[in-house]
Amino acid sequence: TDEKATSADHSTVKHMKWWGWGVEGVGFHHEDKPDFAPFVLKAVDVDLWTATKAQPLPFDKLDVPDSNVSPEFFAALTAAVGDDNVTSDAMDRVVHTFGKSLRDLVRVRSGKIERTPDVVVYPADEAQVQSVVDAAVAAGAVIIPFGGGSNIAGSLEPIVGETRTVVSLDLGRLNRVIEVDADSGLARIQAGALGPDLEAQLTERGWTLGHFPDSFTHSTLGGWVATRSSGMQSDKYGDIADIARGLRVVRPGGTLVIRAIPSASTGPSVREMIVGSEGRLGVITEVTVQVHRIPEKRDIYAYFFPNWATGLKAMQEISESDAAPSITRVSDARETGFSLATSKASKGMSKFLSGTVLPTLMKRKGWNLDDICLSFIGYEGGEAHAKRQKAIVDAIVKKHNGMGVGKGPGVLYDQKKFDTPYLRDFLLDMGAAGDVSETAAPWSKLAAVHDGAYAAAQGAFDKLGKVGWIMSHLSHSYHSGACLYFTFAFKFGEGDPIAEYDVVKSAIQQAFIDNGGTISHHHGVGLEHSPWLEQDISAGGVDLVKSLFASADPDGTFNPGKIV
Ligand code: FAD
Structure with missing residues (x-):
C-alpha cells in the first residue's frame, strides 16, 4: 500500500500564512459593501472609516523559542525522510504551531510564542511515516500530526512546558487519490490531500466526495477524520464519520488497518475510536471513503421566512418529510441582516438583496424587516430527483409563509462562502474579535439553545461593558435535531484580549450544555x-x-x- 509522493521534497506542500487565514495577498475589503461599515459601527462599536488598521508584525520581530532537537534524533529523521524533508526553520515551526482559532491568531499576532514544535518532517509515504514514528518513539519524542492547520479547537499546539522534543508530522506530501472501486463507490485517498486537490482528482474520474466544510480549501482528509468534521452538504453525503469507511493508522511498530465495510457489528467500533481522535491514537495515512457520481444537478435555492420560529419549524418539517435536500440552512434575523449588509452594491441579485426591491416586497407581505430570515436549501441528484425534492420543500415553505427568491442568492453564497473566513483577520486588524461556536441539539431543544446562547453572550458583553454581536444559523439537519452555528464579535479593550475572549466564549459553551446541546457539532474538542x-x-x-x-x-x- 506504499504510494510514492509525486514530489521529491516538501516544496509543493501548501500552507496558510503564519498570521492568519488563507494565502498572502487575499483579504476582506469592505469598500465595495456600503452597508458594512455602518453595520459594524452599530454591532460592535468600531468605526471602520477612522480605525487604525493594525498590521501583523514582521516575522523577524517574533519571539520564537529555539528548537530543541538532538543531532542524533535529527539524523534519524533525515535518514527516514531525506535531508530536504526535515526542518527546524523558525517560519516552518511557527506555521505548524497553531490552528486558526481566535485564540491562535491573537497569540501568533502578538509575536510571543511560548512553544513551537522543534522539528517539522514531511514524509512521502506510509513507510516513511512508520520510520518517523518509530524513530520518535525510540528517542522519547512527541509526535503531532499536521494536516492543513485549519482546526479551531486548539488541537495542534504543543503543550507549554513540554520538555521532550516535539515533532510536527506534516502529511502534505501524501496527497493522492490512490484508486476508486467503481463497483462499490469507495475511494482510497491519502490522508494529507487538501479538499480541492482530492476533489479535483475525483472529478477527473467522474466522482465526488461531497464533503465541503467552509475550510475546504485549506483542510485535509486526515484532519477531517481526526476532528469528526462536517461539510455543508452533509444532509445528503453524511458527516465524515459516515463517509470514512476504511482507515490506515500508523502506530508504534506497525499499522492499524480498518477495512472498508458498509456496516459491521464488530463493536466497540475501532473505526469510531479513530474518528475524532485528534492525532492521539496514531497517524492516519489513508482513508477509504464513500464517493458518489457527480450529480447532474447541484442547485442552491434561497427562501425568506417572516421570522426565526417559522424558519426553524420549516427546517424541522423538511427533515421529517420525504424530501432529502443536500443543504438545509436558515439564518436567524441577525445573521440575515449581516448577510444583507455584506452584499456588494453592484448589480443583479446583490442589488436586489441590498436595494429597495426586497424590502418593498416584504413590507407588502406585512413582514417586519428586522425579523426576516434567509434560508438556503440545496438540491442534488438527477434532474427529476432535484425537481421533486424542490416541490416538496416549496410546499413546506409555503405552509410556513416563506417566500422563494430563486437561485441568485444561492449562487452568490456558494461563491463567497470560502472567502468569509478572511473577515476574522480583517476584524483583528481593526481591533475586534470575531469567532464562532457551534453545537447540535434535538429539535425540541433548539430554540432554547439558541436563546440561551444569545442571553449568555449578552451577559458576557455586559460583564465586559461592551457592545457585542451574536448571530446564528441552523445547518446540518438530522432526523432528531440540527446543528446551530453562532458567530460572535466585540471590540477588544485595553486589557488582555484572550481573557476578554474567554468570558464570551465560555458563557456560550456553558449555555449549550445548560440548554441540552453538545459542546461541538463539528470542530472537535482539542484544548478549547x-x-x-x-x-x-x-x-x-x-x-x-x-x-x-x-x-x-x-x-x-x-x-x-x-x-x-
Ligand atoms: P489540522 O488543523 O492540521 O489538525 C487538526 C487535528 O487533527 C490535530 O489534532 C491533528 O493532530 C489531527 N490530524 C490532522 N491530520 C491527521 C492525520 N493524518 N492523522 C492523525 N491526526 C491528524 N470544520 C468543519 O468540520 N466544518 C466546517 O465547515 C468548518 N469550517 C471552518 C471554517 C474556518 C474559517 C475555520 C478556521 C475552520 C473550520 N473548520 C470546519 C474547522 C477545521 O477546518 C476542521 O477541524 C478540519 O477538519 C481540520 O482539518 P486540518 O486538515 O486542517 O487539520
Missing part, C-alpha cells in the same frame, strides 16, 4: 472545548476516553493533552 467534555459525555465517558489513550499510548507520544 476540553473543559466542558465531562458535562457533555459524563465522568464515566471521560474516564473511558482517558483509559483508551492511556493504554493505547502509555508514554503520551501522540499529541498529548488534547481532548482529555
